[in-house]
Amino acid sequence: xxxxxxxxxxxxxxxxxxxxxxxxxxxxxxxxxxxxxxxxxxxxxxxxxxxxxxxxxxxxxxxxxxxxxxxxxxxxxxxxxxxxxxxxxxxxxxxxxxxxxxxxxxxxxxxxxxxxxxxxxxxxxxxxxxxxxxxxxxxxxxxxxxxxxxxxxxxxxxxxxxxxxxxxxxxxxxxxxxxxxxxxxxxxxxxxxxxxxxxxxxxxxxxxxxxxxxxxxxxxxxxxxxxxxxxxxxxxxxxxxxxxxxxxxxxxxxxxxxxxxxxxxxxxxxxxxxxxxxxxxxxxxxxxxxxxxxxxxxxxxxxxxxxxxxxxxxxxxxxxxxxxxxxxxxxxxxxxxxxxxxxxxxxxxxxxxxxxxxxxxxxxxxxxxxxxxxxxxxxxxxxxxxxxxxxxxxxxxxxxxxxxxxxxxxxxxxxxxxxxxxxxxxxxxxxxxxxxxxxxxxxxxxxxxxxxxxxxxxxxxxxxxxxxxxxxxxxxxxxxxxxxxxxxxxxxxxxxxxxxxxxxxxxxxxxxxxxxxxxxxxxxxx
Numbered sequence: 001x002x003x004x005x006x007x008x009x010x011x012x013x014x015x016x017x018x019x020x021x022x023x024x025x026x027x028x029x030x031x032x033x034x035x036x037x038x039x040x041x042x043x044x045x046x047x048x049x050x051x052x053x054x055x056x057x058x059x060x061x062x063x064x065x066x067x068x069x070x071x072x073x074x075x076x077x078x079x080x081x082x083x084x085x086x087x088x089x090x091x092x093x094x095x096x097x098x099x100x101x102x103x104x105x106x107x108x109x110x111x112x113x114x115x116x117x118x119x120x121x122x123x124x125x126x127x128x129x130x131x132x133x134x135x136x137x138x139x140x141x142x143x144x145x146x147x148x149x150x151x152x153x154x155x156x157x158x159x160x161x162x163x164x165x166x167x168x169x170x171x172x173x174x175x176x177x178x179x180x181x182x183x184x185x186x187x188x189x190x191x192x193x194x195x196x197x198x199x200x201x202x203x204x205x206x207x208x209x210x211x212x213x214x215x216x217x218x219x220x221x222x223x224x225x226x227x228x229x230x231x232x233x234x235x236x237x238x239x240x241x242x243x244x245x246x247x248x249x250x251x252x253x254x255x256x257x258x259x260x261x262x263x264x265x266x267x268x269x270x271x272x273x274x275x276x277x278x279x280x281x282x283x284x285x286x287x288x289x290x291x292x293x294x295x296x297x298x299x300x301x302x303x304x305x306x307x308x309x310x311x312x313x314x315x316x317x318x319x320x321x322x323x324x325x326x327x328x329x330x331x332x333x334x335x336x337x338x339x340x341x342x343x344x345x346x347x348x349x350x351x352x353x354x355x356x357x358x359x360x361x362x363x364x365x366x367x368x369x370x371x372x373x374x375x376x377x378x379x380x381x382x383x384x385x386x387x388x389x390x391x392x393x394x395x396x397x398x399x400x401x402x403x404x405x406x407x408x409x410x411x412x413x414x415x416x417x418x419x420x421x422x423x424x425x426x427x428x429x430x431x432x433x434x435x436x437x438x439x440x441x442x443x444x445x446x447x448x449x450x451x452x453x454x455x456x457x458x459x460x461x462x463x464x465x466x467x468x469x470x471x472x473x474x475x476x477x478x479x480x481x482x483x484x485x486x487x488x489x490x491x492x493x494x495x496x497x498x499x500x501x502x503x504x505x506x507x508x509x510x511x512x513x514x515x516x517x518x519x520x521x522x523x524x525x526x
Contacts, residue, residue, distance in 0.1 A: 053108060066117060139166040151180050154198065155223050159183045162276055165260040173248045179224035179257055181264065185279040186221075196220065200227040214250050215257070218287035221280050222257050258297045265301060265315075277303050277313060304332070350374055350424050357429070360436040361420065364449045368418070375421035382426040383452055385460040391417035394461030401463075420456060428452070444480065451477055 148160045161180040195208040265273045303313035358372040392414045435445040
């Protein structure tokens with residue numbers, strides 16, 4: 001292949017040719033290099049080749065058209081078809097045709113060195129069906145069930161949305177869109193890259209990776225599909241950030257989102273908006289701070305507790321209607337919850353009541369733990385053992401124990417960083433609190449603390465230092481609890497009922513015997 005160039009070259013001094021002599025040269029061109037430059041300048045990501053081939057598949061082209069168009073760079077069959085439509089004055093039917101620039105086919109060279117085109121027609125027949133996409137149909141023809149099904153399939157959800165808004169915007173910028181308000185909040189909602197908005201250009205999926213270009217951060221929970229004919233197919237992040245079209249689209253999408261949320265607030269079912277506010281109320285409060293131009297749209301959507309309605313949320317307009325005639329100002333308090341002060345008072349009382357108990361338990365356990373604290377996360381367990389700020393978890397401790405090679409200094413130090421959290425509502429802790437005040441030196445109470453610590457070790461995933469010693473403590477406590485309970489009844493069965501239970505006689509500490517079936521294992525333990 002060559003490139004025909006016409007150059008004016010000055011003749012040599014000795015030449016008898018005229019000064020105006022022009023020579024024609026054919027400049028050689030590397031087709032592979034030219035293709036590489038064209039393809040990689042049109043597309044920045046390799047993945048787009050699949051999108052381009054699907055959207056411009058060449059269906060309907062004859063063999064000769066394939067040879068003429070695919071063999072010539074920038075030659076497009078779509079352009080010829082579009083020109084024919086213009087000549088026949090039928091271009092108004094659909095002028096938004098894909099593939100008018102002859103470059104879609106060459107996107108395949110992004111991922112391959114060789115492309116084969118199969119021009120054999122397929123024999124499979126498929127019945128014509130109406131386009132089932134809810135986005136492309138008239139909103140009046142789409143039912144609520146179809147919107148819900150479209151939402152679940154598009155965004156991989158299992159619950160119906162709280163609300164939806166299907167609209168077409170015309171004028172300076174034209175686009176179609178369906179927006180949804182989810183019924184539940186996701187954990188990563190404040191992440192702006194949530195892929196909640198799917199952008200299509202001329203029905204071709206472009207991207208769902210946006211960082212606030214189409215919706216502000218406080219509306220990142222809104223999900224939707226947007227289809228525009230005014231954006232280029234090879235739209236990039238830079239184009240989205242700088243495009244005037246995108247700025248107009250963003251402005252209108254935000255307004256439609258506000259209208260959709262307002263519709264939820266005005267619906268007869270107040271539970272829907274209560275559910276919305278519980279999930280997304282903080283996002284709208286964030287919008288009050290970040291989006292000053294839309295304050296008037298956000299204000300009617302806010303809800304508050306008031307001194308006259310501590311159990312029911314009301315809007316700002318409702319509060320103003322109920323204001324007394326002499327009231328001129330509105331005061332508000334920002335807090336995590338209405339009961340935060342009451343909870344704080346209760347915590348102080350509990351700490352004061354069990355403060356001496358915590359000190360007593362810490363004194364008994366000594367260097368085994370760093371501190372004893374009141375827990376607010378336990379419900380059925382009397383206590384739990386947790387790692388300190390810089391301590392090791394149970395799994396990390398087991399891992400480090402296997403790698404210490406006899407050096408236990410670091411292990412002993414990390415063990416002393418553990419924190420024992422106690423449940424003040426548990427009967428065992430309350431009994432120990434009574435023992436702390438009445439008889440802090442009672443041997444049984446001190447043994448109960450030791451056993452409580454050992455059981456907390458196991459329940460929290462740690463390994464007890466001496467399983468045999470732990471077993472002995474359990475047996476001893478069982479003997480104390482059960483000793484003599486059935487002895488009298490058994491004796492009465494043989495002789496006579498004395499009426500007095502037998503007294504517990506054991507005073508020596510017990511220790512469980514560990515029997516090993518493997519002699520080698522027993523040798524290692526001994």
